Amino acid sequence: MPRGTQIINGTEYVFETDPKWNAEKKYGTHTRTYIGKMVNGVFVPSKRYQLQCALEHAQASRPGPVPITTCSRRFCGATALFDGIGAKLGITDDLKACFPQSWKQMLSIAYFLILEDRNPLSRFPRWAASHRHPFGKTIPSQRSSELFGSIEEDAKQHFFRLQARRRMETEYLAYDTTSISSYCTMIKQVRYGRNKDHEQLPQINLALVYGESSQLPVYYRKLPGNINDVSTVKRLLADLAFLSFDKVKLVMDRGFYSEDTINALFQQHSKFLIAAQKSLRLVNVVLDEVRDQMRTRAHYQSNFKLYTYSRTVNWAYRETKKRSGVVETGERRLYLHLYYNDQKALDDRAAFNALLDTLEAELRAGSRNPEHEKLYQRYYEVAETPVRGVTLTPRQETIDEVEKNYGYFALLSNDIKDPIKALVIYRSKDLIEKAFGNLKERLNMRRTSVSSEENLEGKLFVQFVALMYLSYINKVMNEQGLYKHYTLHELLDELDVIECFEQPGHTAGIGEITQKQKNLYSAFGVAVPS
Structure with missing residues (x-):
């Protein structure tokens, strides 16, 4: 309440x-x-x-057993799978401990979000009437809003801490942000910013932390819509320290790179793996030196179809002491990993030439695009005479300078010496992109229309809980090879046809379960409903 x-x-x-x-x-x-x-x-x-x-x-x-007072016939196969996953991951126990009065409603809404792909919560009563779920009763829209508004920050943080204790402290944590468009401008953190979905709407940003080996979401935080990625890292380190992650290891893309970010990670004694721009002097100097050398057979990795090169480099460390204001300088060791991919070079060059074709067509037709003026000046010398018309001379040195780095990319780490290990861990960051996809699409978070801060915070938390279930299902389906035979939707549909029968004075009964369905429960390590 x-x-x-x-x-x-x-x-x-x-x-x-x-x-x-x-x-x-x-x-x-x-x-x-x-x-x-x-x-x-x-x-x-x-x-x-x-x-x-x-x-x-x-x-x-x-x-x-709970006494049964009315006859009912409801689907229970998919929700039984969720019950088993919740027990396995400790989600159910931790929600009970943090939300003793509302954990059942929260789980029921999470189950609904997973099974009813993209459907709004206004359809929950219809779903609840035909499915067995933890709360066991319907939740009208008004009551779900009250539920979201009652979810307190202290209880949420307690849940994150309890879940953190169940995770391996040695795993790398992937960190990224995404934008969520909003129709409501009354929420304080809704701002116009760089919308990653390219929608002309104000937005909030959502930061998400994901376990590299557990493949489960660990933590999330809502951010103002106009905040940049770099400025969020220091706050993240403080949050993870509060959640008792003593040995923080982060993997991030190049959008989070800055000198302040690297210095802050060193200051907190955190391990990290981060992508770096090729134009960065620390990278470019080494790349110019070894560009031809690394594209030889000795550096080719057949399993990954690319070339690798690694070197230890020195980082110019700076730290300003809070109390005294004294600036401490020194050097820290970093491992620079360079990679070259032939196919990526071809793709990048083809895309670049397509851009140049567009620029030339606009210039010759006299329909210059104001947004392309800097590109015209950078890549062409343009002359125009009454007789010959428009004459274009490509600035070949500039074009060569751009193309020479196609196919290369760089990673920096203060922990991982081996370039292949670093690549494997960095590629695991793709999991967080899939998680954002699940949040926005299947869990219906692409655009939020809630009208208050409290309701938004509560709804985000329940969607995060649902994401934990979806992530575990995705992990098992990958490990067990289930994607060869099912999509996620098909697997859930395969189980969702199992029925539960309840009659007064009798023990609840389960309908027929096929061997195929039993095998699916076994793959997830969940007991067959009985």
Whole structure:
């Protein structure tokens, strides 16, 4: 239920409100129940509220069947898979610990988001009527909004900490951001910025951390829509320290590269792997020296169809001490890994020539594009006479300078010496792109239309929980080779036809389960429903 505070005689009391609609008198009422008070910014529950929570928790966790009062026939195969995954990953237990009154509703909405691809929450009652799910009852749109608004930041952070304890501290954490368009400009962090989906809408940004070996999301944070990627890294390091990730290892793309970022990572004794621009002096000097040498058989990696070269380089470290303001300088060791891919070079050169074709066509037709003026000047000398018309002379040295780096890319690390190991870990970052795809498409987060900060924060959290299930399903399907026979949608549909029958005075029964369906449960390490 929604919470609020009220100051009485100098003491800040916390209460819960229970809104109700009076159908006869045609107006809404609400009842306040005081559940504790705030002491130095910390919620201290009353003894009565503590006893109530303990009784509700004991009742929820009491073993044995729940009495059945009506006949029902609902689908349970896919939700049974989710139940097993939630127990396996500790999601269910951690939600119970952090949200003792609302964990069932949160799980039911997460299940709905996974199964009802792209459908809005207004269809939840229809889905709930035909499916067995943790809450067991319908959740109208108004109640789901109240649920989202009741999800508190402290409980969310506690959930992240509990999940962090279940993960390996030795794995690399992929970090990236994405933009989410919004129709509501009343939310404070909605801003116009560089929309990564190229939509002409204001946006918020979402930062996501993903485990490289567990292949599961670890943490997320909402950011203002006009924030740049580089400025988020220091805040991320502080957040991960709060979540008790003592040995942080980050893998990031070149959008996060800056001198301040590298210095901050060194300062926090964090391990990192980051892509770097070829124009960076630290990279370009070495690349010019070994460009021809590395494209030889001795440096060719057959399994990856590319050439590699590695070297240790020195990083000019700088740190400004907070208290004294003294600037500390020195050198730190970095491993520079260079790669060359023939196919990427061909693709880049073809794309570049297509751009030059467009520029030449615009110049000859006299239809210059204002956005291309700098490109015209950079790549061509343009002359025009009444007799010969427009004459174009390509600036070949400039064009050669651009093309010479096609096919090359660079990675920097203070931890990984081997170039192939670094490449494998960096490519695992693709998982986070798939996660963003799942969030925006299957979990219906491409555009948000919630009207308050609290509802947005709560909805993002439930969608994050759903993403944990989707990520684990994707991981198992890859490891077990299930994508050879099923898409994600087909696998869930294969299980979702299993029915559960409930009748008063009888134990609930499960419909027929085929061997194919049993094999799927086995692949996920989940017990067959019984």
